[in-house]
Amino acid sequence: MNAAACPTGASPLATAVPASRLARIGLALRRHGRTIRMIQWAVVFVYLALLLIPAALPLPPEDARLFGHLGTIAQFVFWGIWWPFVLISMVLFGRVWCGVFCPEGALAEQASRVGLGRGIPRWLRWQGWPFVAFVLTTVYGQLVSVYQYPLAAALVLGGSTVAAIAIGLLYGRNKRVWCRHLCPVSGVFSLLARLAPVHYRSDPERWTAKAGGPVQPVNCAPLLDIRRLHGAAQCHACGRCAGQRGAVELTARAPSEEIVRHGAQDATRWDLRLVLYGLCGVAMGAFHWTASPWFIDAKQAVAMWLLDHGGERLLDTDAPWWLLTHQPERHDVFSWLDGLMIIAYIGATGLVVGAVLHLLCAIGARLLAQRPAPTAHLSLAFVPLAGAGVFLGLSALTVSLLRGDGFVLPWVGPLRELLLAAAALWTLRLGWGISGRYGAGLHRRLGATLLVAAGAGFVVWGWALLFWLW
Ligand code: SF4
Incomplete structure (x- = not known):
């Protein structure tokens, strides 16, 4: 839509109040x-x-x-x-x-x-x-x-x-x-995106009152109900609905607001699974296995067992490249056993980390409210730590590529420590904020937050293994 299409001659995106x-x-x-x-x-x-x-x-x-x-x-x-x-x-x-x-x-x-x-x-x-x-x-x-x-x-x-x-x-x-x-x-x-300090927000009353701005339907590509838009989780921030009916605007908010305030309604069990089992667990396993002494020990033990029990076929390296890594010129060829062990290691890490965090969240949630216990809501406290972990895992490749090319990066270690510590504190802050939404009294609120703290410590230990302890 362009300004010329507005019969009043004013900008069709003008709203009834001055825009920030x-x-x-x-x-x-x-x-x-x-x-x-x-x-x-x-x-x-x-x-x-x-x-x-x-x-x-x-x-x-x-x-x-x-x-x-x-x-x-x-x-x-x-x-x-x-x-x-x-x-x-x-x-x-x-x-x-x-x-x-x-x-x-x-x-x-x-x-x-x-x-x-x-x-x-x-x-x-x-x-x-x-x-x-x-x-x-x-x-x-x-x-x-x-x-x-x-x-x-x-x-x-x-x-x-x-x-x-x-x-x-x-x-x-x-x-x-x-x-x-x-x-x-x-x-x-x-x-x-639920942690972002900006988001598009719709005011339902202004929407109904058509408080200014264009009223023609907007093509929201990710199929959202713009009238009830209150968070950034699903919104692609394309701006197509900005100013719609004088009700929708890009606005600032506290970075914890969406999770703390709207998490009780928005969080689903699939959010819980993704943050605890997926981002905290599976992603950690995916970055761990190449450096893990546990992986090597387990693989050697299984290989010995296979040799003793006629399972040599699994040690063959004839899998196609699109199934398992096969780059002989780089001396980088996976056997069937490699593939199975990678799946097992990542799966086990996902299950163990996810189950520990899930259990802590479930106990914390029961402290806050009986039925339904807000386990999914409390699990969202781990989003900052989960995001920091994946960022650190991915950026480890950045660092190794740069170091391989001769760059000296002495600040990487301290920066990693700082990022993990900040993410863990943010997780605690969210745990405390979420716990405060259920009117459960100070002791229960403290108890739930301490359980989140225990989970945060567990995740930090997992990343510390990769970056400092192995
Ligand atoms: S900003 Fe874009 S994605 Fe978000 S609600 Fe508006 S139209 Fe949909």
């Missing part, structure tokens, strides 16, 4: 939808180039400098910069990445413009997909060494992009059905 600076940013995003689409196509172009060209080239030589070969450049950009800083952007700005920059979302929406436009089937609306897709992608990425090899990256990321386009061609019209229901990282982004 933040609100004006939201309105500007709405006005500049065409520019955003151009940005999205530019990102699509860069994304496809980084994904496909290195996959078509021979592997970089083992002694290739970081910025001396397109393959190493793509590896550094994708895994060393892109992913870690997309995670940070979620916590700082909400899901602006999804709404303004994400190439997969843009392609999915574009596909749905020309696709069949079918209704979204029930199986696709299942709330567990973000958890399942995250776990499967994480484990599969480790099996094919997605961080190391361009072909593996093209397979995992490119496969996800092809699936996003296919879903766009089948379901929805001008929508991002993939992003809303199936994207492997949408659940993670939804958790982290």
Whole structure:
């Protein structure tokens, strides 16, 4: 919509009250939808180039400098910069990445413009997909060494992009059905965005009163009920609804507000599973196994047992590269046993870490309220620590790539300590805030917070093993 279309001659996005600076940013995003689409196509172009060209080239030589070969450049950009800083952007700005920059979302929406436009089937609306897709992608990425090899990256990321386009061609019209229901990282982004200090908020009373601004329906690509918008979890922060009916604006908030205040209604058991079993557990296992002495001991013990019991077949290394890492020229070849042990190690870490945290949250929740105990709500206290862990795990690759190229980074260790400590304190702060929502008295509130503290200590110990103790 443009200003010329407004019969009064005033800006069609004008609201009845003067807009704050933040609100004006939201309105500007709405006005500049065409520019955003151009940005999205530019990102699509860069994304496809980084994904496909290195996959078509021979592997970089083992002694290739970081910025001396397109393959190493793509590896550094994708895994060393892109992913870690997309995670940070979620916590700082909400899901602006999804709404303004994400190439997969843009392609999915574009596909749905020309696709069949079918209704979204029930199986696709299942709330567990973000958890399942995250776990499967994480484990599969480790099996094919997605961080190391361009072909593996093209397979995992490119496969996800092809699936996003296919879903766009089948379901929805001008929508991002993939992003809303199936994207492997949408659940993670939804958790982290709840910590953002800015969000789009709708005032239902102003909405009903049509308090100014445009009233024509807005195309909200992730299919949200804009009238009742109160959080950043699912909102892609695209700005298309800014100023709608004079009721929607980009606004600041306390970073803990969405989790503490709205978590009782918003948190689901799938949120709990994703944050405790997925982000705290499975992700930790995925970053742990290459450095873990437990993994090596267990693998050797199983290998000996197999040799004694006629199971040599599992020691063969004839799996195809798209199933298990197979790069003989790099002396990097996984046996079937490697693959099974990686799955077992990541799965066991996910289950143990998740179960311990789940138990602590369940006891804490019972201290706060009997039925229903707010276990899912309390589990959201772990979002900062879960996000920090994944960021540290991903950025470990950034650090090792830079160090491998001769960069001296003495500040990395202290920075990691600082980040983990800050995230743990934030988790405690959220635990205390959530516990205060149930009117359970000081002792019970303290008890629940101490249980969250115990869980936070357990997660910090898990990351300390990787960075300092092994
Ligand atoms: S509610 Fe929908 S249209 Fe509005 S900013 Fe969020 S994603 Fe965009």
